[in-house]
Amino acid sequence: MARVVVDVMLKPEILDPQGQAVQRALPRLGFEGIADVRQGKRFELEVEGPVDEAALARIHEMAGTFLANTVIEDFTVRVDEAVRAES
Amino acid sequence: MSLDTVKHAADTPDADQPWAELGLKEDEYARIREILGRRPTGAELAMYSVMWSEHCSYKSSKVHLKQFGEKAPENDALLVGIGENAGVVDVGQGYAVTFKVESHNHPSYIEPYQGAATGVGGIVRDILAMGARPVAVMDPLRFGAADHPDTKRVLPGVVAGIGGYGNCLGLPNIGGEVVFDPCYQGNPLVNALCVGVMKHEDIHLAKASGAGNKVILYGARTGGDGIGGVSVLASETFDAAGKPAKRPAVQVGDPFQEKLLIECTLEIFREKLVAGIQDLGGAGLSCATSELASAGSGGMRVELDTVPLRDSSLSPEEILMSESQERMCAIVEPDKVGRFLEICEKWDVIATVIGEVTDGSRLEIFWHGEQIVDVPPRSVAHEGPTYHRPYARPEWQDALQADDPAKLPRPADAAELRAQVLRLAGSPNQASKAWITDQYDRFVQGNTVLAQPEDSGMVRIDEETNLGVAVATDGNGRYAKLDPYTGAQLALAEAYRNVAATGAKPLAVSDCLNFGSPEDPAVMWQFAEATRGLADACQVLGTPVTGGNVSLYNQTGDTAIHPTPVVAVLGVIDDVTRRTPMAFAEEGQLLYLLGDTREELGGSAWSQVVHDHLGGLPPRVDLERERLLAEILISASRDGMIDAAHDLSDGGLVQALVESCLRGGKGARLVVPDALDPFVFLFSESAGRAVVAVPRSEELRFTDMCGARGLPATRIGVVDGDELVVQGQFGIPLDELRTAHETTLPGLVG
Numbered sequence: 001m002a003r004v005v006v007d008v009m010l011k012p013e014i015l016d017p018q019g020q021a022v023q024r025a026l027p028r029l030g031f032e033g034i035a036d037v038r039q040g041k042r043f044e045l046e047v048e049g050p051v052d053e054a055a056l057a058r059i060h061e062m063a064g065t066f067l068a069n070t071v072i073e074d075f076t077v078r079v080d081e082a083v084r085a086e087s
Numbered sequence: 088m089s090l091d092t093v094k095h096a097a098d099t100p101d102a103d104q105p106w107a108e109l110g111l112k113e114d115e116y117a118r119i120r121e122i123l124g125r126r127p128t129g130a131e132l133a134m135y136s137v138m139w140s141e142h143c144s145y146k147s148s149k150v151h152l153k154q155f156g157e158k159a160p161e162n163d164a165l166l167v168g169i170g171e172n173a174g175v176v177d178v179g180q181g182y183a184v185t186f187k188v189e190s191h192n193h194p195s196y197i198e199p200y201q202g203a204a205t206g207v208g209g210i211v212r213d214i215l216a217m218g219a220r221p222v223a224v225m226d227p228l229r230f231g232a233a234d235h236p237d238t239k240r241v242l243p244g245v246v247a248g249i250g251g252y253g254n255c256l257g258l259p260n261i262g263g264e265v266v267f268d269p270c271y272q273g274n275p276l277v278n279a280l281c282v283g284v285m286k287h288e289d290i291h292l293a294k295a296s297g298a299g300n301k302v303i304l305y306g307a308r309t310g311g312d313g314i315g316g317v318s319v320l321a322s323e324t325f326d327a328a329g330k331p332a333k334r335p336a337v338q339v340g341d342p343f344q345e346k347l348l349i350e351c352t353l354e355i356f357r358e359k360l361v362a363g364i365q366d367l368g369g370a371g372l373s374c375a376t377s378e379l380a381s382a383g384s385g386g387m388r389v390e391l392d393t394v395p396l397r398d399s400s401l402s403p404e405e406i407l408m409s410e411s412q413e414r415m416c417a418i419v420e421p422d423k424v425g426r427f428l429e430i431c432e433k434w435d436v437i438a439t440v441i442g443e444v445t446d447g448s449r450l451e452i453f454w455h456g457e458q459i460v461d462v463p464p465r466s467v468a469h470e471g472p473t474y475h476r477p478y479a480r481p482e483w484q485d486a487l488q489a490d491d492p493a494k495l496p497r498p499a500d501a502a503e504l505r506a507q508v509l510r511l512a513g514s515p516n517q518a519s520k521a522w523i524t525d526q527y528d529r530f531v532q533g534n535t536v537l538a539q540p541e542d543s544g545m546v547r548i549d550e551e552t553n554l555g556v557a558v559a560t561d562g563n564g565r566y567a568k569l570d571p572y573t574g575a576q577l578a579l580a581e582a583y584r585n586v587a588a589t590g591a592k593p594l595a596v597s598d599c600l601n602f603g604s605p606e607d608p609a610v611m612w613q614f615a616e617a618t619r620g621l622a623d624a625c626q627v628l629g630t631p632v633t634g635g636n637v638s639l640y641n642q643t644g645d646t647a648i649h650p651t652p653v654v655a656v657l658g659v660i661d662d663v664t665r666r667t668p669m670a671f672a673e674e675g676q677l678l679y680l681l682g683d684t685r686e687e688l689g690g691s692a693w694s695q696v697v698h699d700h701l702g703g704l705p706p707r708v709d710l711e712r713e714r715l716l717a718e719i720l721i722s723a724s725r726d727g728m729i730d731a732a733h734d735l736s737d738g739g740l741v742q743a744l745v746e747s748c749l750r751g752g753k754g755a756r757l758v759v760p761d762a763l764d765p766f767v768f769l770f771s772e773s774a775g776r777a778v779v780a781v782p783r784s785e786e787l788r789f790t791d792m793c794g795a796r797g798l799p800a801t802r803i804g805v806v807d808g809d810e811l812v813v814q815g816q817f818g819i820p821l822d823e824l825r826t827a828h829e830t831t832l833p834g835l836v837g
Contacts, residue, residue, distance in 0.1 A: 010339075012398070013310065013311035013312070013398065014312070014337065014339050015307075015310055015312060015338070015339040015341065015397065015411065015412070016339075017339070017341035017343070017344070020341075021343075024435075069198070071197060071198045071337055072198060072201065072337050072339065
């Protein structure tokens with residue numbers, strides 16, 4: 001089984017209230033020196049069968065239509081090579 | 088790129104400028120050059136382009152909107168009229184109430200969740216800026232066909248956005264509307280209303296006066312949100328493929344930041360620290376600075392590089408145009424600045440002195456010491472272009488009105504009549520909206536007296552005296568399409584009637600006028616007719632328009648939405664415990680139909696649901712009758728003569744009965760009056776009517792009152808059993824009605 005990782009982040013120009021909340025909390029907890037925080041989400045997809053170009057194209061489509069809201073979010077798709085090597 | 092300073096602009100008169108890309112017309116650009124006596128700088132061009140957009144300048148609509156002022160009825164209750172952030176109405180006991188309805192249509196189509204959420208946030212700040220504590224919100228919504236795939240994308244997002252933002256703020260959502268019609272496919276209407284309460288002496292106005300006073304920007308940092316959104320996003324027709332022609336940077340709302348802003352601002356008001364205040368909405372700082380300066384003495388100097396940024400790469404033009412949410416701008420006397428900043432710090436709200444009021448007459452903006460804006464603020468904010476757009480009654484209007492629903496086949500027998508009652512009760516527009524309204528917090532704060540599906544939302548504003556206010560919003564695009572003048576009046580009449588049905592006295596109006604492109608003479612005619620109809624009707628009913636909003640360009644390609652004036656009426660009730668609910672709750676109570684029933688099926692729910700037909704004329708409007716009906720409903724509520732009342736509108740009598748029976752869990756037995764055909768009795772949509780439940784002990788007193796005042800009151804039946812029975816026709820068990828009425832929406836979008 002191969003793993004494909006989809007990382008979804010708000011586009012840089014979009015306000016990230018969660019990231020801001022984290023950033024504001026950090027100094028209160030004694031963690032200094034962080035100028036900005038952006039929070040995203042990561043999907044780990046366990047893919048049945050080979051991760052070939054067709055499979056990746058399907059995952060791109062899936063990410064663009066469902067996993068990410070492309071009006072406000074960007075996403076990247078990558079194959080988790082460590083998992084691939086194990087299997 | 089080097090900074091385009093005022094000096095640089097004067098030295099380079101022939102530089103190419105992207106005025107067309109920013110949505111300006113050639114003559115508008117020429118006028119800016121004439122006003123300034125030189126070419127505008129980039130920053131000035133940005134400001135003029137957003138402020139002169141349709142959305143901000145009302146350039147196509149204002150010649151028609153003038154009537155709301157000119158024809159405004161005498162009304163002692165009006166404390167602040169049109170032109171401020173929102174109108175303010177006296178509701179007695181020293182309280183004033185402010186309310187306003189606005190549109191956030193295009194942004195909600197692009198990104199339903201954030202579009203709808205920031206719509207709520209924007210209207211809440213408008214109300215806050217008047218000095219009031221926001222106490223409730225409402226959302227009139229219109230979507231495409233209920234079974235269209237895109238409705239499945241837009242509707243849940245919009246509903247979640249409204250719920251998410253409003254619930255986080257702790258504001259009850261007490262009503263609104265949900266309407267489906269294919270004409271809104273690609274142009275959903277997401278209107279948002281907010282009500283706020285204050286004491287008379289707390290009213291604040293948006294003006295900057297007093298040289299030396301400081302200009303303070305407070306709230307969220309400024310980012311790249313919605314740059315150009317106001318001129319591009321809010322006024323650009325979508326191309327036929329449904330994709331926006333230009334990609335906007337979507338504004339994202341942060342309701343927790345807004346909550347802090349509300350509490351912080353109210354504390355600042357309590358300590359009387361501001362001389363003028365304005366929220367930042369469409370057109371951001373361009374709008375706030377120019378409007379504040381324009382409404383004040385005129386002079387203001389702003390150091391734009393002091394604005395706190397979320398994205399340090401923003402250019403001065405972008406900072407001026409940014410529509411980042413949750414920001415406010417206040418004018419503060421120098422000796423109060425310290426305390427102001429202290430309060431902001433306590434609430435964790437960033438506040439920055441960005442400039443000061445000057446004794447000049449120019450708005451001057453500097454970027455790291457270099458002047459990039461030098462304009463007369465009135466020319467930006469209040470003296471934008473005015474268009475007298477051509478308008479003409481469309482040639483298809485006659486054919487549409489001649490297409491009389493009288494020719495439509497009617498139910499052949501009682502069984503078919505029964506089937507159509509069920510079909511209507513379960514049609515998307517008439518079905519229960521609980522799936523949607525259950526996602527909103529309707530009772531937070533503990534002051535909600537009535538909320539959806541009641542005729543109007545009602546909140547208590549004084550816990551000791553039980554003083555309350557009621558608000559209803561209504562609009563019927565189908566009626567308005569058949570006759571925009573009458574359609575707008577019907578919208579007002581319905582909202583007015585809804586407020587009175589709950590026992591509150593209607594006082595004032597706010598409106599959200601949703602139309603297609605003003606560049607189409609047919610649309611402009613609809614707009615002219617609708618505004619004229621609304622202004623005339625407000626005059627008769629004595630309820631002035633206190634403010635509102637116009638949303639144009641709601642069209643896809645050449646196809647405009649139905650003209651959709653949405654009217655909100657605000658009323659006051661001295662004692663909310665005297666309110667009239669809609670539920671039939673007591674068996675044996677007598678049902679009276681108030682008003683006259685004529686055969687009026689043009690634009691009706693029946694013609695839409697059963698025949699997919701739109702033609703003929705909408706129901707007649709009799710405003711004197713509406714006023715009388717309202718007086719009777721209010722008196723009957725105050726004197727305890729009725730236990731339930733429900734206004735009759737789309738779907739006619741039978742729809743009202745279905746809703747009141749299901750709400751109370753009690754059936755009803757009806758007798759069709761001799762003079763009426765059962766079908767007309769049940770489905771006609773004649774205006775000026777309501778159904779009431781009268782306790783037997785009050786019957787004589789009630790009918791005497793109606794008789795003495797000349798309001799027709801016909802006894803049509805009794806609350807009884809667990810079936811809706813029309814004698815000699817059919818009976819429908821409540822369970823069957825409930826299934827029809829309540830499973831539709833979950834089935835479509837759940």
